[in-house]
Every structure is written in structure tokens, then in C-alpha cells.
Amino acid sequence: MPKNEVVVNPQKIERHVIGNSRLQELIKTIYKYRISYLYIAPFTLCFLAFIFIPIVMAFGLSFTYYNAIEPPRFIGWKNFQNLLSQDLIFLQHSLPNTFKFALFVGPGGYILSFLLAWLIAQLPNKARTWYALAFYTPSLTGTIAMGIVWLPLLAGDRIGYLNSFLMKFGFIDSPILWVQDKAYLMGSMIGVTLWSSMGIGFLAMLAGVLNVNQELYEAGRLDGIKSRLQEIWYITIPSMKPQMLFGAVMAIVGTLKSGEIGTTLSGSFPTPEYSAHVIISSIDDYSGVRYELGYASAISVFLLLIMFAANRFSIKLFGTKEDE
């Protein structure tokens, strides 16, 4: 090969040109969509500041020992190791309790809110607002209602409404400590949460049911749909998949997030013999009581991973294929 001849690799040039043009193309498309970016900018900025950056910081903190006074000290995976091998309260109570609670309340509340939304949609036009309001009330009143409806109802003495009712009809002989006994606290908690689970998901589903094109039902009837159940299964649910997905996401998040109910009901933290201790209670315990913020962050990262997995599952079920 002659010395002063520049060796040119034709493939390389081609790749370079293609790469360059691809970049140009990308810039061109981005410029073409500049209005789209302008539209999402205000939200994105707030999102970055108050959700994204805090979450990243929380991830960072989960690898540290941090007590809010001294600067955080990096300790690697130790928080996670402790969490999954040594934290007996977490492994024996928080984790199983959360799963038990979520298993009943998640799907239960979800089905219930769809059912109620559908039922309300069947009612005459004018009555709808009032029924919607009635079933949404628990979310509106929040903890105020908890104290005044459920505590007297579930009170552990003879005066408690539930006890006196059950004793009057001979179901039980002595009053049951509905919220203090560890055998019943979880059950009470599930009941109360189901009662208050008609929240955002319920509103979205109600809007979704009302949103279904009425002509579809007529077409369905022509095609041989007979019962209301068939209507729900073949027309209502497929037409409101986005709202179903939203309801599912909100149900999962709401379920895994709600933990203080056990504390409100039983009036003690931690709950009697940790019978209603859930993952969120563990986080509160470590961040609010013990000031082990690094460890609390590690638990919340763990919780996030569980939520993520549960949501992937619901997206698989309800996500639309086109742009999931």
C-alpha cells in the first residue's frame, strides 16, 4: 500500500452520513412538534421539580444511613439486605398484611366501584347526581366520617351498634372487640376501606359508562345480545377500557397507600400486635418515629417496585394495544 495514500473506508463514510442525517431527521421532527413540547412544558417543569427529583433523591437516600441531622452516609445495599433478611416486623406483619389487605380491597373495591357506576348509570337522568354524591360521600368526608360512623358501629362493648345487633339476634353471646382484637381488626379494616373506596376511580368509571356510545347498544341488540350481562361484557367494558385501566391503577395505588386506617380504627400506633401493620405503616414508623430516613426510603422503593409490578399486570389486562 503506497505510503501517502489516505485509506478511505467507504462503509465508514456511509455510516457517518447516515448517522448524521438521522440526527438531522430527529431534530427536524422535534422542531416539527415544537408546539407539542410547548404544551407539555408547564406540567413537565412542575413534574420534574416536585415528583421526579424528589423520587430520584429518595432512591439515592435508600442507599444511605440518614437521620435528618447528620448528612446522609452511603452504606450501599445494606438497607435492602436488612429489610429482606432481618426486619421481622416487616417480613412477618407488614408484607403479609399488605398482601392480604390488597387482595381483598384492590379487586373488591374495583369490582364494586364498576358495579355501582354501572348501576347509577341505569338510573333516570335526574337522580344520578344524588346517587353519585351518596356513594362518593365517604371520599369527601374522609377521616371525619371514620370517627362518627364506624367507631360507634364497631365499638367493642355492648353499646356498639354491630355488637348489640348481633347479640339481639343471638349470633354472638358476648361483645366482640372489632377493632382491638387482632383477629378482627384486619376484617374491620377491609370493610371500612371497601366502604370508602368509591373515590376517583369510581368517578372516572361513572363518566366512562355514561360515555359509551348508545348506538352500540342498539347495534348489539340487532346482533343478538340478549341480557344486560352480555351487554356489559361485550359492549360496556370494551368501550371504556381507558377508564377501567385508570380505575385499576387508582385501586392498586390507593390500596397500597392506605395504611393509617388501621391506626385510626384501633386508636393506637403500631396497631395491636401489628395485626394491621402494612408497608406504609412501616415507612411511617421509620421516618416519623425513629428518624431512620434512609431505611424508610428503602422500604418505599420496595413498595414502589410492588406497585410497578401490579400495574404492569393491570395494563396487560386493560391497556389498548395501539399505544400502550
Place this chain on the structure above:
Amino acid sequence: MLLFRKASKLKAMDPFQKMLLVVMTAGAIFMLLPIFYIFNHALKPYHELFLYPPTIFVRQPTLQNLQELLNITKNSIVPISRYLFNSVVVSAATVVLVTIISALCAYPISKHQFPGHKLFFGTILLSLMFAPETVAIPRYLVAVNLGLNNQYFGHILPHLAAPVGVFLLKQFIDQIPKELFEAAKVDGANEHVLFARIVLPMVGPAIATVAIITFQGVWGDTQTSTLFMQDEAMKTFPFFLNTLTSNLANNVARQGAAAVAALILFLPNFLFFLFFQRKVIQTMAHSGIK
């Protein structure tokens, strides 16, 4: 005449609807109990407040609780009206801004194929799942660094990052047929027109839903007051209510004031929901195209 019409309407319903109406009414009355209770509770004189088991309806209604509440702040520097004013300003600004910002953001994610839109939506989906309790400390650091302490923006901005609103609106905008946009484009509409004339009217119900959720969240929120406001005059009404009730578990004093405060806290939520939910259902009933 009216009665006759109602009766004929009842006859027109099929058995399924009749049964449904009975069951739903029973359920609704049970669910509505707390509302009756809150109203009545605020009017109860002291000897009725402490009855056990609590009575729902008041026997001797009185306004002394309201007077007690107004008297509490008589001698302090910050009057109760200041807390209420703060709450009203913050809630109104937040609801308006959240609905606008969420709708603006949801539209391109749903209908524009801009580079990165899937990633962006994925991030929002992911952020729906984070428990905000755990990020309180990082959030505080961010707010301090942005200089939001003791500013109205310190109350408002954290609420603007509402992935729930964007997610909900995006799901609704997904249901608007593409053909509608194409037709409008052929007629010469640009993006702003499409947004204002097609997207906003079509997702009215969803916007009302977002407004309800947002109002509820911001009106009752104490976190921003606790974390970002050191100046007492910048704190909001729910925070004031908390200070009123926090040491009250076994205390008789001020229970009456707390009962009225609970009513004041609840009432706007109730009215806001009633007004917007009615709108939601009206829009549904009249929108033919969906």
C-alpha cells in the same frame, strides 16, 4: 300534575329498575349518614356533643359553636378569616391551573406522535404509584431551593405536579376519534384551535372530574402549610383546624369549635362536587358524538 307524571314514570320502569331503585336508595342513605351527621354535629350544644353512642340528629340546635370558633382567634395576631382567605386563594388558583396544565399536557401525549411521548407517558404512569409521604424531605429541599417558602406559590406549585389529572385526561382524549381532528385540520384549524375548540369541549366531564379531585386534595391539604410555610399568616384553614383538634382527643374544651370548623372545611367540598358532578352528567347526557 307533577305527582301524576312521577307516578307514571315509576310505572314505566321495568321491574329491574324498580328493584334497583330500592336497593340503591337504601345504600345511598347509609352512605349519606356522615353528611347529615356533620351538619347536625355543628349545631349541637355541648351536652349533646358528648353523648355516646353519638346521635345523628340534633335535638336543641344552637349557634354557640360558631361563636366559639370566631372567638378563638380574637386575641391572636392572625384572625381566622386570614386562614380562610389563604385557603380560598390557594384552592381557586390551584384548580384553575391544574385543569389547564393537565389538559395542555394530555393532548399532545394522546394525539401527537412526538419523539419521546411514550417514554413521557410511561414516566407519568410510574409516578402515579409513588407514595408522596416518603418524598416529603426531598420535596422540602426542592421548595426551599426554589425560594417558595412563605409564598402562595409554595402552596400551589407542588399541587400542579398532578399526574392523576394528566393520566385521566389522556385516557379521555384517547377516545376522541382521529377523524375529527383531521377534518378540522382540512378546514384550516391550527393546534391551538384544535385544542380550544375540540379537545376542551369534548373532555368537559373529565375536566370536571379533575377539578373535583384537585379541589378536594388542595382544600384539605395541610402538608404544604406544615412543610413550606413558617409564617403563621400564610398557613391555610385545614392547618388551623388541625392545631385546634390536635391536642383535643380527650379534651372537652373547643370541641364545639372543632365541630363547626369541620363543617366549614367540608361544605365547600360538598358544594364543589355537587356543582361539577351535575355538569358532568349534563354534558354526558347532551354529547351525542361519543
